[in-house]
Amino acid sequence: MSTTATAGPRLVTSQFVLLGSASLAYFLADGMLVPAVPRYVASELTGGNIAVGVAVAAFSLSALVLRPWTGRFADRHGRSLAMIGGGIVFAASVAGYGLADSIVVLSALRLLTGVGDAFFFVGAVTAMSDLAPAERRGEAISLFSLSLYVGLAVGPLIGEVVVNTAGFDTIWLVSAASALLAVLLSLRVGDTREPGAARPSAGRSRLIPPAAVVPALLLLALIWGMAGFLAFVPLYALDLGLSGAGFFLFGFAAIVVVIRSVGARIPDRLGALRSVRISLLCTTIALTTIATWQTVPGLVVGTVLLGIGVALGTPAIMTLALNRAPATERGATMATVTMSIDVAQALGPITLGLTAATTTRPTAFTTAALAAALGLALAVRFGRSTSR
Incomplete structure (x- = not known):
């Protein structure tokens, strides 16, 4: 019996590693915002608990609403394109946080950040499913989720250190830079859809499969x-x-x-x-x-x-x-x-x-x-x- 037959289909390829690295860079960028946004609202914009809640929740609201459409986009145009577009929108909106002089402006930018998140996250998790052999999908999802957990564990620590030592303007730029790194890595991932597979048409795609x-x-x-x-x-x-x-x-x-x-x-x-x-x-x-x-x-x-x-x-x-x-x-x-x-x-x-x-x-x-x-x-x- 050959070694290949015993080992089964390969999971960890260079493309899979690039995808995991892009996801880690993105989730680090996301994690940096966890402590920074509430502190910015409370100290720089002098907002209370309600203002903090609105600014934080705006991100999740747009991400939730757009997810079905981002899934259709990824199916029609490719996963990496969704990741690249989402990462750019995320980075651009976060870089603009320092220009926000009111809760309304910051919340609007947070809505845009949620748009970027919807595209990047759905593109990344779907690309992972494309690259995983059918009999190793559970393993692939488990390993992929580690990039999220590591990013959301380490990101807030980085965010607090940067805010305390260099201020809010710097943390927005550092987070945006990490998201742009995710974009660059996503460019290298390429199209993960199966070669020659049929592409869904506008007429027969379903928002909720x-x-x-x-x-x-x-x-x-x-x-x-x-x-x-x-x-x-x-x-x-x-x-x-x-x-x-x-x-x-x-x-x-x-x-x-x-x-x-x-x-x-x-x-x-x-x-x-x-x-x-x-x-x-x-x-x-x-x-x-x-x-x-x-x-x-x-x-x-x-x-x-x-x-x-x-x-x-x-x-x-x-x-x-x-x-x-x-x-x-x-x-x-x-x-x-x-x-x-x-x-x-x-x-x-x-x-x-x-x-x-x-x-x-x-x-x-x-x-x-x-x-x-x-x-x-x-x-x-x-x-x-x-x-x-």
């Missing part, structure tokens, strides 16, 4: 609970008499990173649907444990199980969607599925916050567990329907 609907709902159920956990565990830790939740937040992120790197092939080996079920089961048990076992050990157990669930879930759900999507609709499929992340991160904390305000924080975690349980029920039913 059928293959994406169930996976999008599954991802919504998964991220809804995670978003609530991240929003309320800092306060819940204080309720338990702890000084903070840093240990739990770090532990959660560390578990996700370790599983998606060392265990990147788990979703492929277990199968996408089985991995989704395990993910949502772990998430349901995790949030139920936090809600009912209201002690520090209960929070530890819940955090570990939640980390496992989230680490397995996102790659498996995206793989499930890609396995059912035709090559001509991969961009639209990824755009639809990733919309769930935006919706869950926006509505999850709000709905669970209302629950906590009218009842208790443990009840909010119970509500999040219910969302995950509904996702698990959908995954089980979906598996039965597809096996008939």
Whole structure:
């Protein structure tokens, strides 16, 4: 038996590395803005909490609204073109932040930044799906997601250092430069679509591909609970008499990173649907444990199980969607599925916050567990329907 046959299709090619490098440069640029924008609104524009919320949320709003159209664009015109255009819009809008002399102007620029994000992110994640052999898609998504996690972990640290030492004008330029580096690397990635594959026409492209609907709902159920956990565990830790939740937040992120790197092939080996079920089961048990076992050990157990669930879930759900999507609709499929992340991160904390305000924080975690349980029920039913 040959070595090639034993090893299976190659995943890490020079094109894949270029794509990962471009994504890392982009997510670093994005991460630098996380601490810089709120501080700029509060100090330079003298805005209050509402102004900070508006400026920060404007980015997510335009990104969410445009995702279906960016998916169609990537399918018709190529993934790298979406990444290049998105990166340029991102860089240009961020470079203009220093010229904003009011909340209105900054929010308008943030809307443009969200436009750039919609194009770049959908282009990048779809290019990754093109380059991955079908039997290694879960591994590819796991490895790709590391660029996001590293960028959003290191980027804010860079942002704070630059703001403290060189000021806001400099951080806008540094972030824009990192985004332009992503553009240059994207130029080298090239067209990742299959050679000779049919291109979707304007008349038959669908904004919401059928293959994406169930996976999008599954991802919504998964991220809804995670978003609530991240929003309320800092306060819940204080309720338990702890000084903070840093240990739990770090532990959660560390578990996700370790599983998606060392265990990147788990979703492929277990199968996408089985991995989704395990993910949502772990998430349901995790949030139920936090809600009912209201002690520090209960929070530890819940955090570990939640980390496992989230680490397995996102790659498996995206793989499930890609396995059912035709090559001509991969961009639209990824755009639809990733919309769930935006919706869950926006509505999850709000709905669970209302629950906590009218009842208790443990009840909010119970509500999040219910969302995950509904996702698990959908995954089980979906598996039965597809096996008939």
